[in-house]
Amino acid sequence: MATILDDEFGVVTVRRSAKASHVRIRIAPNGTLRASMPMYAPIFMLKRLIKNSRDELREMISKQQPAYHLENGMVIGKSHTLVVKHGASRLSVDRHGQQIIAQLPDTLTLADEVVIVAVRDIIIKALRVEAKSYLPKRLAYLATQLEFGYERVRFSHSSGRWGSCSSTGTISLNIALMKLPHELIDYVLVHELCHTEQMNHSEVFWSLVSQGDPLYKTHRKVLKGHSPSI
Numbered sequence: 224m225a226t227i228l229d230d231e232f233g234v235v236t237v238r239r240s241a242k243a244s245h246v247r248i249r250i251a252p253n254g255t256l257r258a259s260m261p262m263y264a265p266i267f268m269l270k271r272l273i274k275n276s277r278d279e280l281r282e283m284i285s286k287q288q289p290a291y292h293l294e295n296g297m298v299i300g301k302s303h304t305l306v307v308k309h310g311a312s313r314l315s316v317d318r319h320g321q322q323i324i325a326q327l328p329d330t331l332t333l334a335d336e337v338v339i340v341a342v343r344d345i346i347i348k349a350l351r352v353e354a355k356s357y358l359p360k361r362l363a364y365l366a367t368q369l370e371f372g373y374e375r376v377r378f379s380h381s382s383g384r385w386g387s388c389s390s391t392g393t394i395s396l397n398i399a400l401m402k403l404p405h406e407l408i409d410y411v412l413v414h415e416l417c418h419t420e421q422m423n424h425s426e427v428f429w430s431l432v433s434q435g436d437p438l439y440k441t442h443r444k445v446l447k448g449h450s451p452s453i
Contacts, residue, residue: 291343
């Protein structure tokens with residue numbers, strides 16, 4: 224199967240079929256985009272559809288959220304903790320320092336959808352704070368060590384990808400990276416840095432990755448067990 228690289232959504236897998244009558248995009252189980260196309264449809268038709276459907280695609284990706292299981296005292300990201308207080312007059316969730324404080328009335332629990340939605344909104348804010356504090360510094364360090372260059376860094380959470388690299392050298396990183404162990408974060412950063420040299424997944428590309436992460440095969444396999452959704 225062929226692939227194309229989109230600046231926002233990362234690698235899009237393309238499947239051509241004699242049965243396809245039009246270009247169709249769906250979300251794969253791992254959160255990436257997959258497109259089906261007629262056998263001889265030009266690839267620009269897919270790129271145009273992606274360009275004109277970004278809002279719809281973002282919404283599709285955002286709806287593919289992992290099942291949530293919240294617990295009092297659970298660790299969020301690298302430095303935040305969820306603290307639950309009962310007996311409040313109304314539901315409120317706020318971030319205070321490194322704590323995400325959920326105040327619940329006695330009629331609600333952490334399993335209620337309204338609570339999950341409210342906590343998730345603050346989790347996104349907390350992970351964004353952590354990501355902006357940690358990821359640019361770590362990326363710059365690895366780039367220096369491996370002698371790679373890039374133009375700038377941007378952050379997202381709507382994409383189904385951990386990261387991507389544009390042809391202009393912009394590296395996009397999902398704030399959900401802060402949920403991962405540090406060795407997996409490094410693997411993703413090394414992966415995207417290598418795309419500044421090789422915009423593909425050729426043998427040359429993976430050779431570059433192995434220089435920055437000798438255990439990349441293990442890390443790549445383990446990463447598949449994690450979801451970039453928040």
